Amino acid sequence: MPSNVNTLPTLLPASETIFELTVPILIAGAGACGLVAALAAHEAGCEVVILERDPLPRGSTSMSLGALCAVGTRDQSERGVLDTADLFTADVMAKTGGQADPALAHAVGRLSGAAVDWLRDRFDIPLTLDTTWKPAFGHSVMRMHVTPGRSGADLMDRLLYACDLAGIPILTNARVTNLFAERDEVMGVRYKRPDGSTEDIGCGALILATCGFGGNAGMISRHIPDMANARYFGWDGNRGDGILLGAALGGEMADMDAYQGLGLLADPAGIDLNPRFLIEGGIQVNREGLRFSHELDDLSGQGARVIAQPGGVAWVIFDERIHASCADLPQYILLREAGAVVQAGSIETLSARCGINAQGLQKTLSDITDSQTDRWGRLFTGPQLQPPFYAVKVTGALFHTQGGLNVDAEARVLHPTGRHLPNLFAGGGVARGISGRGPSGYLPGAGLCTAIALGYAAGKSAADLVLAGRPKLGTNQPTGPLLGENQRDGTSVR
Known part of the structure; x- marks a missing residue:
């Protein structure tokens, strides 16, 4: 998809396709959200493959300050900072003038602290409370957490290392362009290589974590016209692919004029x-x-x-x-x-x-x-x-768009009627954030906070769905290791 379009991609009929490989969970995007989702699904006992459009997994996370707000963490408690999901929700609603979804804000607050403590305990990713970040810009208490390197690149390196140790395959130079579907259920994806060739892979569940649409001039002009001529300081690969894929399947888009300036x-x-x-x-x-x-x-x-x-x-x-x-x-x-x-x-x-x-x-x-x-x-x-x-x-x-697919507390993508799509999940910049409308509802660290919180929720929820046998996987599901070795060199999974 060129960077100046906002048309929905074509859904492909799954009934006419025989996948050479079907995996339990596919994740599109290897940023903070996708990597956390992969770790959560892997820990739950599901095999997972990550598809990343770029030669190296970096994205918006690597460009950020690497600070995320998290609520009710053990580090906060040990330093005497009393913080709860209720307090966080009140801060969000005050900052957004009541425009954010309070249920989503509460879920993000609750999940963020749990995810930070889990990443520290399970994967040795030392996200600690940064006491130099005094409460400001809408935060009523200290809740900014950082890794020792105090940068997004440092956080990405630690998440990638955790995925390496877990043996989670990351296939790079693989841009998801189309979904195979039966009605509104995802059966697989088609991804494109830099040389224009395409490959298909089936899945039991799909997690969209390809970030926002700041690099898509057409979508910016349509949804955030006031910033159409502004300088874009974000990852060029943020073209809105995941949002458009989810919308093509019937997912509802919300708060599309929200952005981080x-x-x-x-x-x-x-x-x-x-x-x-x-x-x-x-x-x-x-x-x-x-x-x-x-x-x-x-x-x-x-x-x-x-x-x-x-x-x-x-x-x-x-x-x-x-x-x-x-x-x-x-x-x-x-x-x-x-x-x-x-x-x-x-x-x-x-x-x-x-x-x-x-x-x-x-x-x-x-x-x-x-x-x-x-x-x-x-x-x-x-x-x-x-x-x-x-x-x-x-x-x-x-810097970053904050609107996207509407999701619930389990990161399931919602239809405009309010029901969730059967096996589609979203997080990070693909999902609707907690910033309300426009630029002024953004709280510092909220982007990474929602990425990690919803990634954590998406990985667990997708694993629960697949392990429960809904939907059933194809008969060609692999029974051994998916790729043998964790790959980031653009090697095909086929």
Whole structure:
């Protein structure tokens, strides 16, 4: 499917196809959601194969900060943080203005903590509470969890290693393009190779985990027209394939105008600046040196606010204290290596180096007080910014779409009538998120949170379905190891 279309793919008749291979569970997509789903299904006793469109499994997870919000984890409890699915749901509903699905938000909250503890205990993936992420942007308590590498790439490496140890086959260079179906039941898939050849494989259940549609210009124009001309800072392979496949089978799409924006993309370096710089007391100003928003109010919506400034850019201003506290963040290290961080001993020098109005910046800094809420509703509670000062020039961008197939608490794809499709599951960017409509309902870490929570649910639910014998697998189901060795080199399963 080219990146500028949004038509539904053709369903293929399963009755006219004899699959050379049928596997219990197929997973389309080897990002965080797909890998977690595979681990959950494998642990439940089901053989599973992952199909990945790219030469290497990386995707949106690898581009992220690697931080996910999780609720009620053992690490939270040990650090005295009281968090529940009810509290998380209340935060989600408040942030989205009541637009999110409360049942889905509650399920994601409940599943996220269980999944994080399970990944730590069972697969030695050390997701721990990051106490430097203070409650902000809609979170009422500390619930951001990270791996030691503090990056999405580190999280991906650990998940891939866990799948390697489990012997889970990952077939790369295999893009799922069509579903074989009888009515609304998936019987198999067709996937395409880079050379244009296609291969077919049957399945007892299918989990769609191919991420969102940020890289599909046609779908963006149709569903998020306000961001049609915005810079896209996401994985190019996010073409909406899974969403369109599920919709072709009868799955309902929901909240398709929801997205995660980004107002902290370093310009022109193209590296995202961690929100901690703002949480710790940093500010954003435009070319006139003036603030234009409550920087901690709307992490995702800040992208559009930055784009609306003169030249579509802004500067994050912070000081030595904040610089020192964030010095070990991987993205910040890259920004310093790229020369994207400006340092100066005075406001005048900083302004001259950045092209900011010095008088405006001086007034902005002198107006900041910790005694009262400012005109945008922000109350500064930390020390005032002091020289030497630092600045990073940033712009706004579209990072990730949040709309997708409507799913229930077990990650089953729902029909518009409310019933679930027999053996189709979805998670990650394929599934409807918990951000409501538009950009402003997004909470930090919610993307990875739903990916891991719904991946965990999808893997367990699909395994329960298959092991219960519904639907029955074909007579050509393999009885031994599916591929013998875990493969990521594009080798055919046939």
